[in-house]
Amino acid sequence: xxSQVNSQVIARQVEPDAxxxxxxxxxxxxxxxxLTSIIWLHRKIQDAFFLVVGSRTCAHLLQSxxxxxxxxxxxxxxxxxxxxxxxxxADCNAELDRVVAQVLARRPSIRSLFLVGSCPSxxxxxxxxxxxxxxxxxxxGKLRVVAFSGSGIETTFSQGEDACLEQLVAAxxxxxxxxxxxxxAGTLPDIVEDQFQRLFASIGIERVAFxxxxxxxxxxxxxxxxxxxxxxxxxxxxxRALEARGAMIIEAPFPLGIEGSALWFHAASAAFxxxxxxxxxxxxxxxxxxxxxxxxxxxxxxxxxxxxLPDSQLELPLARFLSAECGMTPIEVGTPFHDERWLRADMxxxxxxxxxxxxRFVEGQDLEPALARVRADRPDLTVCGLGIANPLEAEGLxxxxxxxxxxTPIQGFEQAADLAELFARPLRREGRLExxxxx
Amino acid sequence: xxxxxxxYEGPPHFGAIRVAASMRDVHLVLHSPQGDxxxxxxxxxxxxxxxxxxxxxxxxxxxxxxxxxxxKVTDTLRAAVEHHQPQxxxxxxxxxxxxxxxxxxALAEGAGLGVPVIALEMAAYSRKENWGAGxxxxxxVRGLLAANVPARQxxxxxxxxxxxxxxxxxxxxxxFRCRDDVAEVERLLSAIGVDVNVVAPLGAAPADILALPxxxxxxxxxxxxxxxxxxxxxxxxxxxxxxxxxxGIGASRDFIAEVIKVLALPTVADPVAASRLPWYSRSxxxxxxxxxxxxxxxxxxxxxxxxxxASKEMGFDVVGLGTYSREQARDVREAARELGxxxxxxxxxxxxxxxxxxxxxxxxxxxxxERHIAKRLGIGCAVIATPAxxxxxxxxxxxxxxxxxxxxxxxxxxxxxxxxxxxHLLGMFREDFEFNDTAVPSHLDSAERAVPAAADTDATTVSxxxxxxxxxxxxxxIPFFVRGKARRNTEQFAVEQGIATIDxxxxxxxxxxxxx
Numbered sequence: 015x016x017s018q019v020n021s022q023v024i025a026r027q028v029e030p031d032a033x034x035x036x037x038x039x040x041x042x043x044x045x046x047x048x049l050t051s052i053i054w055l056h057r058k059i060q061d062a063f064f065l066v067v068g069s070r071t072c073a074h075l076l077q078s079x080x081x082x083x084x085x086x087x088x089x090x091x092x093x094x095x096x097x098x099x100x101x102x103x104a105d106c107n108a109e110l111d112r113v114v115a116q117v118l119a120r121r122p123s124i125r126s127l128f129l130v131g132s133c134p135s136x137x138x139x140x141x142x143x144x145x146x147x148x149x150x151x152x153x154x155g156k157l158r159v160v161a162f163s164g165s166g167i168e169t170t171f172s173q174g175e176d177a178c179l180e181q182l183v184a185a186x187x188x189x190x191x192x193x194x195x196x197x198x199a200g201t202l203p204d205i206v207e208d209q210f211q212r213l214f215a216s217i218g219i220e221r222v223a224f225x226x227x228x229x230x231x232x233x234x235x236x237x238x239x240x241x242x243x244x245x246x247x248x249x250x251x252x253x254r255a256l257e258a259r260g261a262m263i264i265e266a267p268f269p270l271g272i273e274g275s276a277l278w279f280h281a282a283s284a285a286f287x288x289x290x291x292x293x294x295x296x297x298x299x300x301x302x303x304x305x306x307x308x309x310x311x312x313x314x315x316x317x318x319x320x321x322x323l324p325d326s327q328l329e330l331p332l333a334r335f336l337s338a339e340c341g342m343t344p345i346e347v348g349t350p351f352h353d354e355r356w357l358r359a360d361m362x363x364x365x366x367x368x369x370x371x372x373x374r375f376v377e378g379q380d381l382e383p384a385l386a387r388v389r390a391d392r393p394d395l396t397v398c399g400l401g402i403a404n405p406l407e408a409e410g411l412x413x414x415x416x417x418x419x420x421x422t423p424i425q426g427f428e429q430a431a432d433l434a435e436l437f438a439r440p441l442r443r444e445g446r447l448e449x450x451x452x453x
Numbered sequence: 454x455x456x457x458x459x460x461y462e463g464p465p466h467f468g469a470i471r472v473a474a475s476m477r478d479v480h481l482v483l484h485s486p487q488g489d490x491x492x493x494x495x496x497x498x499x500x501x502x503x504x505x506x507x508x509x510x511x512x513x514x515x516x517x518x519x520x521x522x523x524x525k526v527t528d529t530l531r532a533a534v535e536h537h538q539p540q541x542x543x544x545x546x547x548x549x550x551x552x553x554x555x556x557x558x559a560l561a562e563g564a565g566l567g568v569p570v571i572a573l574e575m576a577a578y579s580r581k582e583n584w585g586a587g588x589x590x591x592x593x594v595r596g597l598l599a600a601n602v603p604a605r606q607x608x609x610x611x612x613x614x615x616x617x618x619x620x621x622x623x624x625x626x627x628x629f630r631c632r633d634d635v636a637e638v639e640r641l642l643s644a645i646g647v648d649v650n651v652v653a654p655l656g657a658a659p660a661d662i663l664a665l666p667x668x669x670x671x672x673x674x675x676x677x678x679x680x681x682x683x684x685x686x687x688x689x690x691x692x693x694x695x696x697x698x699x700x701g702i703g704a705s706r707d708f709i710a711e712v713i714k715v716l717a718l719p720t721v722a723d724p725v726a727a728s729r730l731p732w733y734s735r736s737x738x739x740x741x742x743x744x745x746x747x748x749x750x751x752x753x754x755x756x757x758x759x760x761x762x763a764s765k766e767m768g769f770d771v772v773g774l775g776t777y778s779r780e781q782a783r784d785v786r787e788a789a790r791e792l793g794x795x796x797x798x799x800x801x802x803x804x805x806x807x808x809x810x811x812x813x814x815x816x817x818x819x820x821x822x823e824r825h826i827a828k829r830l831g832i833g834c835a836v837i838a839t840p841a842x843x844x845x846x847x848x849x850x851x852x853x854x855x856x857x858x859x860x861x862x863x864x865x866x867x868x869x870x871x872x873x874x875x876x877h878l879l880g881m882f883r884e885d886f887e888f889n890d891t892a893v894p895s896h897l898d899s900a901e902r903a904v905p906a907a908a909d910t911d912a913t914t915v916s917x918x919x920x921x922x923x924x925x926x927x928x929x930x931i932p933f934f935v936r937g938k939a940r941r942n943t944e945q946f947a948v949e950q951g952i953a954t955i956d957x958x959x960x961x962x963x964x965x966x967x968x969x
Contacts, residue, residue, distance in 0.1 A: 047488025166488025401493030
């Protein structure tokens, strides 16, 4: 039964794309910059410190976006540029060395130091790559120093992780053997990693590594024997850097929902020569369990209309899951940038089942016209950033704020129902409350 | 460069956003890279604002830097004016835009937008949020008034038939309890027959700003935001400034006295007689509050007021006082001197944490940062100033100023402390078989320890004098929540006295020494 369904799903994936017109918008963007990625990256890499070289705005952003979740002393900070740094009265390199020494003195257990470029550091052309090389020589041995840009000029929200991992690829050791190994790229919650690891082991793929790892000294090796499976849709530069190291990228939809997860495992298994039947056998249990958990949520969400404002870059795979597996109707799917190669699989699934001719696909953003469309469409649910959610609620529109999607375990079979629940909860809340009109 | 883990204040342009968001019919165009729109979420999430702040961001990216970002500014200005139709347009650079020098203010002035424009210079690399708010408010007031209302050589003479009135200046979005403070101060003033002419920036439209000179005086309610405006209004229109901030019973009394004096009104009987704080503070349960060691760190206004309230109205010992408001540091230094302390003036939260660790207070009054610190150190804390979190923007009426404000503060500060009677009982039963730090509460049928291990960290002695077994046993009889302090004090005493081994006598000698 399950194997039949999965084979159908795979068959559907290879249908040619129903060419969807992509509307491009340019105007005010209401998105975070890439620095925001630090909030989940520092939780993932447990011995890393992220030092932003920037302004008070950078520090304020990190604390505003992440402050809700962090109660201990954060393993990130900002070297705030002062007038004297900009006026050339202070040697920025000497200043940076001093601040780094301060960080390391306070946190001697740090094994990775990321120097994170910001809008101001890029505009003044502060060379953090060279600074990282210099600091690597000074602090060598136990500490790895890597520079990347999280600036809003260069990166949008989750792209900060892409920039980080792209730079970290250079630090990966060269693979020395020929036996194929699987590298899963993109930050996943630990619990999801452990689930995936167990499933791959059952399938018969034992050599599985996650990138980034939880500790700095466990970097996976990479080479011609490496097959890369992306766990997140925003890792285009990282994927290209891994390709340049000889790795082969396995194209697949992203592991959101039952169908996405199944296809993701199937694609990896195919690359390792495992038969689809064997994979189906392993996945049957988790799939059945996930279907049982998802069923009531599907009943609840089915027929509801949803719009996505561009934000996390997860919009397309999420729309695919919510339409195909939960029966929702996507009205508008906005995404900060559309990287065709990595979104192809999800897009073709979405257009084959879920999206209709009226569904608008938008790349980029022009905030006010986008909000005007939401007001005109009046979807049942709008997925958007934190700054926009309450104002839309005040207009009587239900919202789901999207940053939660990056902090919550949502990937894989066991989390499929949790993921649907994130979208059902705001709607159920509306049903419960008797406090007068929402608008 | 300056290492910052947490920051007490945002950048100066965030202060400008706060002022714009506080007002009506004002719009701000902020030249800023993609990402700076994060600022919106502080208003919509922390203050639960139902509207986005009235800000349009240019959100330029790398591809714009290659072309003309100035063109993007002009396009954004036109779109913002057309869409929002403000009565007043503010234009500013964020930190990055300041570096690329597109001069958005000049572009706006030259663009023929058909709306008054005020160009702001935010000095992103030397100033901070509160300065930015004060500067923005000042530029708005001066920009609107200087062009429309002539300066006065003499103070305004109030017509016979007109009630005395004042302006309340400084309340703003994301300030601390501003919404309720305004209502409370209005109530306080109305009790002595004084009207409020204009509240600004909170809730004010540009037309209200033009009406500022119609009041007899200005109340500088939040000096961090309003001081520059009050100084200018005093020079330009000879409007006196009422400087007392009515936080606490004593200060509220002084505030009314100052208003009466400045406006030459008849004196009244105790204007704050309705407050419950004096009786609550005198009632016997509060005896146990006497000498509670309190550490205070906040913006200057709330720090100075809290120090006065803590020492004079609650009977606490203020053991540390400081502020992150460098611009107002002088007031805090003076308040600290009066308490025999040296003020801690810093915006480095690590320095504040170190001070709290050394002083071991029983209560911390501070911001969200100090709440984090106190939580980690296991010390009670009440938030008295910004930066604050969503729980400090409560649904209920919860002012800090005036009569009800004093009531609210009494409750808020007492809450984290052991209530008096409760503490007395704990002392009586300190070694009781079922009421001690290791016993499981009798109503919980569980094998788990009642007190988490963290409460026992006082047992780890740092290298120092040794403890004789008898002294160690005696120490155990001291209630666990003060045992850490007793241990540290005794060890410090032993070191000072050159005592190598602490016995029971040393313990009590130290107790006597520190209880002086």
